[in-house]
Amino acid sequence: MKDFIKKMLLDESDSPSTKRSIALIGSVVLFLTMFVNSFTPIDSAPSAELITGVVTVICVCLGASSIDKFSPKNEN
Secondary structure (H helix, E strand, O other): OHHHHHHHOEOOOOOEOHHHHHHHHHHHHHHHHHHHHOOOOHHHOOOHHHHHHHHHHHHHHHHHHHHHHHOOOOOO
16 A cells, blocks of 8 residues: 555656645545534534635646646656
8 A cells, every 4th residue: 555655646757746745635634624524513614715725726736747647758
């Protein structure tokens, strides 16, 4: 499992990808927040704007890593 996560966070050149790391961390935090929020009163729920912002950051990071995968490689 550790190797799977390690490989998942590497880009095409086998170097760590910050975009993938941010997307993974953001997703885990969002899932945990939603899980904890299901047991708390509605008064302490995070705002809709905050959730939208986190989802936007996750989508941009995942989209940027997908674009990097298909972009031409510059081999100098």
